Amino acid sequence: MSLKIKSKEATAIINSLSGGVVPKIGVQHITVGRDLEVEAFTTALEDVKNGHSIVKFWIGDFGSGKSFMLHLLNTVATKQKFVVANADFTPENRLYSNSGKALALYSAIMNNVAIQTKPEGGALPSLLDKWIEQVVAKTAQLHDIPLTEIRHEAHFDLIQKNIMTTVNEVTDTGGFDFGLVIIKYYEGYIKNDELLRRNALKWLKGEYRTKTEARQDLGIREIINDLNYYDMLKNFCKLFVSMGYSGFMINLDEAINLYKISTSTMREKNYEKILTIFNDCFQGKVSNLFINFAGTKEFLENERRGLFSYNALKTRLKTNKFETAQLRDFTQPVLKLMPLNHNEIFVLLKKLKEIFDFNFQTSIDITDADTQAYMEEMFNKPGADEFLTPREVIRDFLNILSLLRQNPDADKSSMISNIEIKDERPEILTLDSIEEL
Template sequence: MIDNIKPKEATSIINSLVSGVVPKIGVQHITVGRSEEINAFISSLEDVKNGHSMAKFWIGDFGSGKSFMLHLLNTVALKQKFVVSNADFTPDNRLYSNDGKSVILYSAIMDNIAIQTKPEGGALQTLLEKWIEQVITKTAEDNRISLSEIRNDQYLGLIQNSIMKMVNEITEVGGFDFGSVIVKYYEGYIKGDELLRRNALKWLKGEYKTKTEARQDLGVREIINDSNFYDMLKNFCKFFVSMGYSGFMINLDEAINLYKISTSAAREKNYEKILSIYNDCFQGKISNLLINFAGTKEFLENERRGLFSYQALKSRLETNKFETLEIRDFAQPVIKLTPLDHNEIFVLLKKLKLIFDFNYKTELNISDDEIFAFMEEMFNKPGASEFLTPREVIRDFLNILNIIRQNPAVDKKQLFGDIEISDERPDDLVLLDSIEEI
């Protein structure tokens, strides 16, 4: 059996992979062939813990394991006491915009904040209340007031002043409004005013649409918007570190959606924002921040639409010229994910069979030889060399296990023979590729 796996993790792994998505929890139990990348990443985390910042670009074909890698990085970072968050680029959100698309991305990041005790996200409120309790404790100690007494209304102003003082020490742009909203959250927290707490969280998550509404509800002058959301992320990074966390790691997946932005001016503005983040991280303008981008080779290297179309990024992100397939450099900003080989996929499928049995409390009769036979059928099908991805291999394997579980007498060879290979790339990307070739 897989060591130390929890029933919740097993269910998440099976249900997610059958659906063609990466499980939010338990990915460490199905990791194969990525030890060098993980060891290098752990070294990077140590640098970020020590006050450095960095941006990493995880590049691979569709279905090659980029999203899986980001979830694995989460598991590693959470154990190192990082606050982590994940968000996907979509047609409706991006890094730069003037119509609300950037603040939508920010809100997704804030919704998905996770810590080790809440690895599935939604941890912002927990972190906020933990920080407030730290302020209450320190203020009580500094003023020689008991912890029970300092929560009384007569000391409300004292705690408010402490909150503002501590926020001002750790923030830069937008710090006053940031502190004022946390003061409002504290008022709701201490008085049991749920509406006030919800409104404060709404502001911190970038969900207010107008300054007027925010001023009416909270008495603040500004809201989080497309132009200041990145400054607020940097404030939160400092906020988390002040609580004793190692740093803040943000994963941004599906970067191909930036590549697919139709107008070159809008794409360039987004790439300019990536350059700004890159420079902030590597020039020491911010501490304890790690941002991971995940995208395809086209997103990185296409010189008409990709990052390489922006010369300043191309000069920073070109691969180490001394790197080969055998001699890798995992310290550089761009990490290219090589496909799993057949032996690694075999090991992965064996692990999945064990997890499947654990999840369904069964013991399916499928041997190593039959797993090999399944793989031979998959990899020898027409189109396999061009289109077959680990995602499709995994999904077909689990679907077959589900059929066998519910129909024990089924002919496995016939199941294997029914496998078909399809091109899983999105239609719009295939069209873009065709246009680029013209």
């Protein structure tokens, strides 16, 4: 097999794409037609490594590969020693809220923190443990105490002091409480008190809903909430950099859910938060932070409900007026994902056939000519130009492979000729007809 792929990656790719979703790992093995975007992104990562911060908006139609692109960016960024995290906007997760929905987004981000050795998320405890070990080693060196003795209870105050000193160096708003919680985490870590360690982690992930509960469990009077979560993300960014990581990259998908917010005031508040993040990053108020938003053209350009309804964002996110389909500007904040052409889709399907065969240790009788016949059947169907997406092409192709694996004598030509396609686009495309609430 020409592809160098791990069994775990192959299984994730086949299972996820068969279900119509993007795999969390292995996306680099099925990447086609995005070389220029990845090259520009890699250049941007270098800028962020050097202390700059960047915001990008990845815009494309439903099923055009936005989510895939974000997962690919994760793979590229973790190899460049970035801490990364993904979260989706939903009706319950948003940037601004006064009812816990912004905190829910923060919690989703922190639960999905990933590094190269833990690409599927859940890496926050590992990062905290690593950082604490660095502080412990630094304390031992500073006070000429052997590493075998530094964890003794007699030296606990020294380590506490160094934790607070280090936290104060890398935090702004909320740094004191942040430091106290990390000390609680260290106490649980060093004394094998799993409950204390878990409660500290719960606080850091924004999972406490009341100050009373946090005070009972940790003796901490404040909690992370809708108003201060962004400051905590910036604190974590500085903490990760202090550990030796290149920066913190946050991917926020399904931004169409901000467009869906029914009340214009609440929608504008969320767009105002995007503006704040944008200004902080491009005005140098924050360092080593890379935030990606993924959404549809409607989310960006609709002047009644989209980002362009907020004039301050519209002026910042206008596409380079000289850009064409042939002349692309990949340095601007907005990157519009062009659909894959037929040749690129053919290459993708060939790769998927290889991965499928590898995953199931088989060799499905699908030739290049069969794949071409499949594509012709799909793209020549009535309505294909209007609403056929790569997602549906991939899923149906994998479904055929699955049937042939389990039924080797089945008529593949009949399967291909009986393909039907349907409009899978969400109803959001007709949202403009809905009256404001």
